[in-house]
Amino acid sequence: MSEIFPDVLRVYRPGVASRFLNLVYNRQPQFILTVAYTATVQLPGVSGAGTTPELRELTATADVEILAHGKALCLLGGVPSNPNGAPGPSIITRAAFDLIPGMPYLPVDAGLKNAPAVSNLFRLDGAAPAQAVTTGRALDSDNNQAGRLFTAGWKLGEDLGQKCATNNRYLIIGESVPGGTTTALGLLLALGVDAEDKVSSSMPGNAHQLKLAAVNSGLAAIGKNKGDFAANPLAGAAALGDQMQPAVAGMALSASRFCPVMLGGGTQMAAVVALMAALRQTPPQDYAELISQAQPENIALATTRWVSADPTADLAGLAAAIEDKFGPFPACYLAANLDFSSSQYEGMRYYEQGFVKEGVGAGAAAIAAMLGANLTASELLPPIERAYEKLCLGL
Numbered sequence: 001m002s003e004i005f006p007d008v009l010r011v012y013r014p015g016v017a018s019r020f021l022n023l024v025y026n027r028q029p030q031f032i033l034t035v036a037y038t039a040t041v042q043l044p045g046v047s048g049a050g051t052t053p054e055l056r057e058l059t060a061t062a063d064v065e066i067l068a069h070g071k072a073l074c075l076l077g078g079v080p081s082n083p084n085g086a087p088g089p090s091i092i093t094r095a096a097f098d099l100i101p102g103m104p105y106l107p108v109d110a111g112l113k114n115a116p117a118v119s120n121l122f123r124l125d126g127a128a129p130a131q132a133v134t135t136g137r138a139l140d141s142d143n144n145q146a147g148r149l150f151t152a153g154w155k156l157g158e159d160l161g162q163k164c165a166t167n168n169r170y171l172i173i174g175e176s177v178p179g180g181t182t183t184a185l186g187l188l189l190a191l192g193v194d195a196e197d198k199v200s201s202s203m204p205g206n207a208h209q210l211k212l213a214a215v216n217s218g219l220a221a222i223g224k225n226k227g228d229f230a231a232n233p234l235a236g237a238a239a240l241g242d243q244m245q246p247a248v249a250g251m252a253l254s255a256s257r258f259c260p261v262m263l264g265g266g267t268q269m270a271a272v273v274a275l276m277a278a279l280r281q282t283p284p285q286d287y288a289e290l291i292s293q294a295q296p297e298n299i300a301l302a303t304t305r306w307v308s309a310d311p312t313a314d315l316a317g318l319a320a321a322i323e324d325k326f327g328p329f330p331a332c333y334l335a336a337n338l339d340f341s342s343s344q345y346e347g348m349r350y351y352e353q354g355f356v357k358e359g360v361g362a363g364a365a366a367i368a369a370m371l372g373a374n375l376t377a378s379e380l381l382p383p384i385e386r387a388y389e390k391l392c393l394g395l
Contacts, residue, residue, distance in 0.1 A: 007377035012333035035060040036243040037113040038130040041179030060176040064116035086350035089362035095387040096365035111243035124152040136222035139238040146238040153250025161255030174264035174361020184271035186240030192227025204354030206312035233278035264361025266307035277326035299331040302364035306357035308335035336366035
């Protein structure tokens with residue numbers, strides 16, 4: 001399959017990646033978008049998801065609506081945008097939806113601040129907005145919220161995985177959590193992973209020092225140090241992470257027992273991989289046997305070239321650092337070799353300058369579209385431009 005789809009880059013564990021692509025090639029995807037709000041997004045300088053602080057609160061809500069309706073009902077502008085004008089990654093995912101007609105879509109609320117206008121929103125037990133990582137209590141202080149989200153995610157993943165196995169489908173789990181690369185750093189450092197300067201960003205140049213300072217403030221607020229949560233991973237997510245992380249970790253581990261699972265995201269999903277690896281090593285009470293049955297070789301992280309080749313981050317190095325900490329975890333890492341440099345639209349060309357990069361499961365959706373419609377990355381550009389025209393230009 002690697003010879004047939006050269007535009008699906010093998011970022012980490014290439015042998016497992018080729019096996020995974022063979023596994024999903026003749027299957028249709030089901031798409032899950034897990035969304036949440038964290039006040040981390042409002043820390044100055046850490047996020048470019050949304051043109052203003054007020055609109056950042058609506059970004060995840062808008063992404064849910066775009067995939068459901070083809071437009072964001074909560075935004076006049078049609079699609080969340082970076083402050084410089086680059087359109088959000090929902091244009092990529094929306095294009096994939098148009099190319100894969102009938103793909104089942106389930107939005108999953110892990111803690112939104114504003115409810116989207118959709119009829120099938122699945123709200124997880126424990127869903128509630130999160131505080132900023134600087135508090136050291138991003139979820140709740142007794143770890144109950146993280147545990148409830150993991151359990152709810154596990155149950156949902158079991159249900160979806162069994163249905164996908166019956167219908168010969170694979171599961172794509174995307175995310176929209178603005179501010180999530182900072183919470184990813186928070187979780188990774190809480191678990192003791194050497195992630196400094198490795199997480200990506202929706203802005204060129206990244207904001208490593210701001211993100212690290214925010215995480216260190218959170219650690220100091222609760223009197224903890226890097227790695228203090230390695231043996232209690234869900235408590236690490238509760239302290240310095242976000243709601244998506246335990247929810248998706250539960251979903252992916254559970255569903256992997258039944259079907260292939262593609263985690264749609266960049267370094268935010270790498271933090272989820274780290275959480276899964278930590279949970280395999282130190283499982284929560286009552287989950288030891290179930291987690292031991294998970295099949296991590298059935299899990300792939302799927303992102304875009306803008307993340308995998310980000311000069312200000314290190315996705316492959318992050319994957320290696322996770323395994324250095326927790327031992328082998330045979331999930332593979334893929335990237336869609338997208339290139340917007342020849343786009344007729346300036347906003348899309350901003351992607352090549354380091355803006356946006358990933359989100360809303362864009363990389364996984366692009367790979368699914370290339371596999372399902374037998375398209376190269378360059379052949380995928382016109383459909384993405386059409387999605388941009390509809391969402392951003394009203395054409």
